[in-house]
Amino acid sequence: MHEVSIALNLIEIVSEQCRKSGFSRIDSVNVRIGRASGIMPDALNFAFDAIKDDSMAKGASLQIEVVPVTGRCGECSNTFSVEEDYILSCPACGGSSFSIISGRELDIINMEVS
Amino acid sequence: MKVRVVTKILEANDRIALENRKIFNRHGVYVINLMSAPGAGKTTLLEKTLEQQTGLRIGVIEGDIAGTDDAERLETFGIPVVQINTGGACHLDANMIYEVLGDLPLQDMDILFIENVGNLVCPAEFKVGEDIKVMLLSITEGHDKPLKYPLMFQESSALVLNKIDLAPYTDVDLGKIRRDALSLNPGLKIFEVSCKTGQGLGEWVGWLKETGLPGISG
Ligand SMILES: Nc1nc2c(ncn2[C@@H]2O[C@H](COP(=O)(O)OP(=O)(O)OP(=O)(O)O)[C@@H](O)[C@H]2O)c(=O)[nH]1
Ligand SMILES: [Mg+2]
Ligand SMILES: [Zn+2]
Ligand SMILES: [Zn+2]
Numbered sequence: 001m002h003e004v005s006i007a008l009n010l011i012e013i014v015s016e017q018c019r020k021s022g023f024s025r026i027d028s029v030n031v032r033i034g035r036a037s038g039i040m041p042d043a044l045n046f047a048f049d050a051i052k053d054d055s056m057a058k059g060a061s062l063q064i065e066v067v068p069v070t071g072r073c074g075e076c077s078n079t080f081s082v083e084e085d086y087i088l089s090c091p092a093c094g095g096s097s098f099s100i101i102s103g104r105e106l107d108i109i110n111m112e113v114s
Numbered sequence: 115m116k117v118r119v120v121t122k123i124l125e126a127n128d129r130i131a132l133e134n135r136k137i138f139n140r141h142g143v144y145v146i147n148l149m150s151a152p153g154a155g156k157t158t159l160l161e162k163t164l165e166q167q168t169g170l171r172i173g174v175i176e177g178d179i180a181g182t183d184d185a186e187r188l189e190t191f192g193i194p195v196v197q198i199n200t201g202g203a204c205h206l207d208a209n210m211i212y213e214v215l216g217d218l219p220l221q222d223m224d225i226l227f228i229e230n231v232g233n234l235v236c237p238a239e240f241k242v243g244e245d246i247k248v249m250l251l252s253i254t255e256g257h258d259k260p261l262k263y264p265l266m267f268q269e270s271s272a273l274v275l276n277k278i279d280l281a282p283y284t285d286v287d288l289g290k291i292r293r294d295a296l297s298l299n300p301g302l303k304i305f306e307v308s309c310k311t312g313q314g315l316g317e318w319v320g321w322l323k324e325t326g327l328p329g330i331s332g
Contacts, residue, residue: 009126
């Protein structure tokens, strides 16, 4: 729903980094988006393309790596991943005390500048 | 040339949220980010809470896409209220809150409610500097909501199941809502409330006093 805000934040951060590194153009950006982050990769791509024209990222492509939801069971210590964007119980023992290891990411990893 | 960035996309927002949090702490005000789908009853719950003799000094920040209706409803209680219009944005962010802090007498408040924009998805993503998040679900929204919108249930400390008076007119399975919500978030505190009949409001207000004002007991 708020992919536009996310894209604005993203462009702000990479533009600042690009300037700091002494470059003026961003060619590509790599991000990592968790399946449970509430962000749809397609919508983020669309938003990024829609607003990038007024920025240093004008010609940039956005590569999105989707991170699956994984958890660790507090009862049997099993580590597992799920297809859904949530965890209800440990698939091995059925236990319901678990910690989420990944799936919430909204991270910028790196970019190509020139 | 390749440049490593390794930054959270919401870092800028989180940084401002932390600033807000410090300001709230300094003034000893406990902040509750109140979230739900449009029309679940956030403003009504605040009205009903203000009608009780809680002894709590309450202030409210109203977040809406447009309009001042909700703020006007609460102003009649003579409490500090600030309206934020997000101009289309589907959530409040930390900076919007930061900008109105000067308009509130924080030192004279025990609890500040931030009524977020009606939306079940993104308010959970954007920290605004709150101590806790409280979520409302009106039971007419259906028992599939915890699994459809897991993030909000996971992030919240308490869930108010509102409009419980309407249960006889629906086939909603309250047990399923509880089970799924507790699976997603075992520590979740759940209240069944009707803002129309007053059912459950006592328990809600008691919890509010314990949580928001550890000195006074419910
Ligand atoms: N039957 C019944 N109606 C309720 C209850 N609580 C709220 N309502 C009604 O639900 C409608 C919406 O309530 P609001 O309090 O405005 O909802 P809101 O969540 O603040 O809405 P937005 O700010 O627009 O997202 C109003 O017509 C209320 O009278 C309840 O417990 N039972
Ligand atoms: Mg409202
Ligand atoms: Zn949003
Ligand atoms: Zn297990």
